[in-house]
Structures are given as structure tokens and as C-alpha cells.
Amino acid sequence: MTRRSIDVEKPFQKSLPFAQGVVVEGQLLFTSGITARDENGEVVGVGDLRRQFEQCFANVADIFEAAGTGYEHLVKVVMYTTDIKQCYEFPDAWRDHFGARPASTLVEVSALAHPDMMLEIEAVARIP
Template identity: 45%
Template sequence: MTTRPQDARRITTDPDPFDPFNIALGYRLGDLVITSGQAAIDEQGEIVGAGDFDAQAEQTFANLRRVLAAAGSSLDKVVKVTIYLTDMTNFPKIVELRAKHFSRPWPADTIVEVRSLALPELMIEIEAMALVEGDVVE
């Protein structure tokens, strides 16, 4: 089977912590990567940092980095993120995390407070869109 530019390729890792939930980690469509929401779940499907926002945020960014790498991309090629928080008082920490994990030009961003995420212990989830080829420029 020949892959055409418009074909979407499912992003996989080994192990794939999302597979038991019947969810794809994301898809690569040409030079665009679209991820599912990443949260503080380790490679074995266990929650990291229950009750600790900082630990959960670091695991979430590590997971996002891992999925992007599996698709041939990286955090410096992210053009859009949507960040879901269960407590908007963590917003100042998000600003710091964005400065730590992203660089200029900053990705477009939507931050939403939600009542809960997929599992009750989760406090943050991030979904992203990123480039594979080319650079993000101002």
C-alpha cells in the first residue's frame, strides 16, 4: 500500500498507554501532527503525582514530548495547544511551564478549566498540533 500525502498515520509508542482505552495517541497528517490530550499517565498506564500538580504537569509535558517525537516532531514545532485544568488557580504555573517547555514564537493556546478529566486524580491535560517539517517563525 502506498502512503499518499493526505493519508493520516496513527502515532504509536511501545508501550501505548492509550490503547487499553481505545484511543489513538494522535495522528500525523502530512507534515501536521495532532495529538490526543496527554495527561499524567506513565508508560504502564499508571497515574503519576496524584494530588501534586507540579509532578503531573511535568509528566504531561514528558508524554507530549514522547508522542511528538514518535511522529517525527518536537515541542519546538508546536503551533497550537489546548490545556485543560481542573483548577484555574494553577494558571500562573502554566505560564511558567510554557516558558520552560516552549519558546518564541509561542504556540497559539487555549486554556480551559474543566470540572474533571478522564480519571478523577488527573489535574491537567494537554493536546497539541505541531509541524513535522519546517520551522515555526515570527
């Protein structure tokens, strides 16, 4: 099996012990859990789930671009949230990113890696 690590150059990312994404056999990209951090590693949208949703998907888009793919090739997404009810308050944001209607899982968790984080996203995309 061939695999290639994908990392977006952001200062805080260099200290992480894992890749932001991995391309397997040149065809599928699997991301790590992506959170709402800016380029300096600060949590964006503290207390605002929609803002965190947008930042998470912007960060996923950066990884997709680095791997040579885009949301039109999104196959599956898994989202972990600390407040599942709020996730249903902005279906328009979902449609903006899920145009290809990927397989999807939404899970409520008691906490994420940082107390200000409300959302973490894992994505799988095809590399065209």
C-alpha cells in the same frame, strides 16, 4: 487526505480505542488528550498540578519524537485543568515548553477522565 496514526509503546496504551496522535498529509501532528500517566498507566503527581504538567509534557514529547517532530515545531496547545488558578503559579514551566510561543487555550473543567487527573493536554505540531 493521507493520515498516519502515532502511538508510543506503553503497556496500558494498547487497550485504548484511539491513536495518541495523527499525522495529516505528512505535515501536521494532532495529539489526543494527553494526561499525566506513567508507562504503566498510573496517574503521576496526584494532588500536584506542576508534577502533572511536567508528566503531560514529557508524554507529549514522546509522541512528538515518534512522529519526527519536537517542541520547537509546536503550533497550538489546548490545556484542560481542574484548577486554573494553580496553572499560573509556575510560568517558568510554561516557558520551558512553549519556546516557540504557540497559540494556546487554557480551560477549567469540573473533572477529567480519572479523579486524580488535574490536567489534560492536546497539541498540534508541524512535522519538519
